[in-house]
Amino acid sequence: MSKLYVFGIGGTGARVLKSLTMLLASGADCGVETIVPIIIDRDMSNKDLSRTKLLIEDYMIVNKIAKTNGSNRFFKTNIHLLNNELCLQLKDNTQKFDEFIGRNTMSLENKALVDMLFAKETLNLDMTEGFQGNPNIGSVVLNQFDDNDIFQEFAKDFKDGDKIFIISSIFGGTGASGFPLLRKILHTPNVKGADGKAFDNWGLVNKAPIGSISVLPYFLVGSPSDGSLVNSDTFIDKTRAALSYYKNEDKKIDTLNYIADKLTSTYEHHKGGDAQMNNAHFVELAAALAILDFVNPEKSSKNIHRDINKNIEKTTYKEFGINKDLSEFTFDNLTDETRRLIVNPLSRFLLFAKYMGYRVVSEQINGKEEFVVKKIKSNDIFEKENKHQPYSRKRFTEDFRRINSIQKLESIQAKFVEWLLEMEKQNRKFTPFNLLSSSATDFIKGDLKIIKTDNFMYKNWAMVDNELNRQIGKANKVLENDSRFIELYFKVTEELINYKN
Amino acid sequence: MDEILGKIYCWFESLFGQNLAEYLWGYSCETQVYDGKNLYNSIGLIAIGISLVFVLAYYYLPLWGFNHPRTNRWWNWIIILFIAGVTNLLIGYSWTVNDFLNGNIGDCLMYSRDSDGNIISQLIFQKDCWLFGLSNFFVSAIFFIVWSGIFKWWSRNCKHSPLF
Numbered sequence: 001m002s003k004l005y006v007f008g009i010g011g012t013g014a015r016v017l018k019s020l021t022m023l024l025a026s027g028a029d030c031g032v033e034t035i036v037p038i039i040i041d042r043d044m045s046n047k048d049l050s051r052t053k054l055l056i057e058d059y060m061i062v063n064k065i066a067k068t069n070g071s072n073r074f075f076k077t078n079i080h081l082l083n084n085e086l087c088l089q090l091k092d093n094t095q096k097f098d099e100f101i102g103r104n105t106m107s108l109e110n111k112a113l114v115d116m117l118f119a120k121e122t123l124n125l126d127m128t129e130g131f132q133g134n135p136n137i138g139s140v141v142l143n144q145f146d147d148n149d150i151f152q153e154f155a156k157d158f159k160d161g162d163k164i165f166i167i168s169s170i171f172g173g174t175g176a177s178g179f180p181l182l183r184k185i186l187h188t189p190n191v192k193g194a195d196g197k198a199f200d201n202w203g204l205v206n207k208a209p210i211g212s213i214s215v216l217p218y219f220l221v222g223s224p225s226d227g228s229l230v231n232s233d234t235f236i237d238k239t240r241a242a243l244s245y246y247k248n249e250d251k252k253i254d255t256l257n258y259i260a261d262k263l264t265s266t267y268e269h270h271k272g273g274d275a276q277m278n279n280a281h282f283v284e285l286a287a288a289l290a291i292l293d294f295v296n297p298e299k300s301s302k303n304i305h306r307d308i309n310k311n312i313e314k315t316t317y318k319e320f321g322i323n324k325d326l327s328e329f330t331f332d333n334l335t336d337e338t339r340r341l342i343v344n345p346l347s348r349f350l351l352f353a354k355y356m357g358y359r360v361v362s363e364q365i366n367g368k369e370e371f372v373v374k375k376i377k378s379n380d381i382f383e384k385e386n387k388h389q390p391y392s393r394k395r396f397t398e399d400f401r402r403i404n405s406i407q408k409l410e411s412i413q414a415k416f417v418e419w420l421l422e423m424e425k426q427n428r429k430f431t432p433f434n435l436l437s438s439s440a441t442d443f444i445k446g447d448l449k450i451i452k453t454d455n456f457m458y459k460n461w462a463m464v465d466n467e468l469n470r471q472i473g474k475a476n477k478v479l480e481n482d483s484r485f486i487e488l489y490f491k492v493t494e495e496l497i498n499y500k501n
Numbered sequence: 502m503d504e505i506l507g508k509i510y511c512w513f514e515s516l517f518g519q520n521l522a523e524y525l526w527g528y529s530c531e532t533q534v535y536d537g538k539n540l541y542n543s544i545g546l547i548a549i550g551i552s553l554v555f556v557l558a559y560y561y562l563p564l565w566g567f568n569h570p571r572t573n574r575w576w577n578w579i580i581i582l583f584i585a586g587v588t589n590l591l592i593g594y595s596w597t598v599n600d601f602l603n604g605n606i607g608d609c610l611m612y613s614r615d616s617d618g619n620i621i622s623q624l625i626f627q628k629d630c631w632l633f634g635l636s637n638f639f640v641s642a643i644f645f646i647v648w649s650g651i652f653k654w655w656s657r658n659c660k661h662s663p664l665f
Contacts, residue, residue: 385570388570388573388574388661389570389573389658390573390656390657390658390659390660390661393661457563457564457569458569458570462569462570462571465570465571465658466569466570466657466658469570469657469658470657
């Protein structure tokens with residue numbers, strides 16, 4: 001079965017991959033069997049990247065128990081890492097840009113030319129924390145990523161029918177420079193590795209369908225506190241400059257998606273590293289949907305236009321929009337097509353997470369009211385009921401919750417609720433759910449009535465338990481307990497939540 | 502076979518007394534043989550039926566309180582057993598007290614008389630009817646347990662109640 005290689009460049013790349021992982025965990029339809037994520041970032045210590053890495057590692061463990069040969073869609077799509085690595089690490093670890101270009105060993109004339117082309121701050125820039133909004137140095141430094149084991153592994157792993165997708169932001173440093181460079185390398189014939197040998201399957205890579213999303217400004221950063229060179233005021237100019245360059249990508253990419261948001265949130269300003277952690281944003285979720293759209297077999301004729309020699313005849317350009325320009329929006333404000341993609345998966349997985357006790361509560365932190373995700377004992381229906389309900393007795397009791405795969409599943413559930421909460425904290429709030437609700441039936445906001453509540457006998461969580469007890473007989477009996485658990489919960493949430501339009 | 506129920510009730514005979522037991526067996530003071538109706542069978546069959554109805558309701562009836570994920574604890578089962586038992590207690594009491602008050606119980610079972618026919622002592626009292634009702638409660642509970650053991654396994658929500 002076919003694979004999709006997703007290159008996530010820079011911090012935005014990592015955050016979009018996080019949203020994609022959340023969509024796949026919740027069972028969103030994906031037109032390929034396996035996703036192979038590859039993150040390209042110079043700043044390996046940024047928190048956005050490490051959060052995505054942890055999430056993907058947990059996902060891969062849960063994915064193993066999700067292969068039930070039944071109807072389960074939670075965690076169904078495989079995520080595979082090349083050489084067990086998520087990040088494509090550049091071999092060169094030079095810290096300063098002037099060291100990278102060898103300024104000190106240059107002739108006086110060349111040194112003078114370099115000093116004219118690059119500002120002093122740029123030459124002294126510490127690149128271990130990324131390119132800090134400087135695509136001009138990104139395009140110099142990133143030119144080395146074909147000389148990499150992961151890249152070699154990527155070529156070796158590539159099969160006919162596989163596809164490529166590139167995620168990048170256009171208003172920073174790494175993404176803006178990395179995207180055209182990466183695209184160029186992918187289309188360069190006979191690329192050779194460090195050993196001088198041509199990469200395997202490179203002909204297939206050259207001709208593979210390739211989609212991308214360029215994320216235009218959707219957030220701002222505050223005043224720098226640590227000498228960072230990033231400045232929000234330049235985002236639009238940088239975008240404009242990059243877009244004019246991206247004109248050259250016409251007919252070199254099958255589908256090029258653009259997304260932006262004018263109603264921006266302002267994040268705390270950090271150069272990178274452990275402090276660089278931005279809240280999730282709906283733009284990242286929509287960008288992840290662009291990936292699913294690209295591999296949707298029903299959209300193939302719209303997304304990919306190739307001649308008989310597999311040359312790109314036309315680039316398809318796409319944008320994403322919501323029905324109304326609202327600062328707070330729910331499923332009601334999404335188009336039918338988007339609703340079809342996300343309403344059922346997100347609602348079903350949230351119901352599952354709520355059953356396991358994860359929800360948002362209000363807490364006083366440093367004298368300020370904050371909303372945080374917690375596992376609340378009184379809301380942990382599974383803990384309260386597993387000793388009593390026929391579906392769980394002697395199956396999902398005692399040490400069941402200590403099984404590694406179940407612990408990882410719960411860890412993702414907590415992160416999933418946190419991800420939804422973070423999207424609510426933006427200036428453009430995506431609030432499809434009432435995350436404070438402890439109810440099984442009234443947590444979806446808006447006009448959509450998709451939770452089955454017509455059973456007068458079984459109210460609230462009793463309705464879920466009744467359905468679990470009903471469906472346990474239908475779950476595949478030969479499955480291991482952890483696989484049976486996930487299959488069962490999918491069947492139940494599918495029965496209780498069913499949006500059709 | 503038709504004495505099985507009577508024998509079960511006789512486990513509790515010490516509660517409601519031998520004379521009421523004799524009446525319930527169908528003893529006739531006129532003929533001095535057991536040619537009357539065996540009331541154990543009538544009352545017992547009702548007790549069996551009521552226990553069965555409550556058991557089936559608890560495990561299968563699609564109404565709140567029965568076959569429900571929140572009523573599958575052992576104490577919920579005990580409550581239903583208790584309700585079935587109390588229903589049978591009242592049936593057992595009302596049946597016997599009716600016969601007691603209407604004079605349907607033979608004189609030889611009701612009183613001990615001297616050779617002149619004077620009552621020396623009363624042998625059956627109204628409290629014996631209550632105690633028979635209590636016995637009927639216990640018989641009902643026995644059948645409730647038996648029926649539960651038989652029918653619980655196919656219940657969606659209560660199959661593990663009260664045990665196993």
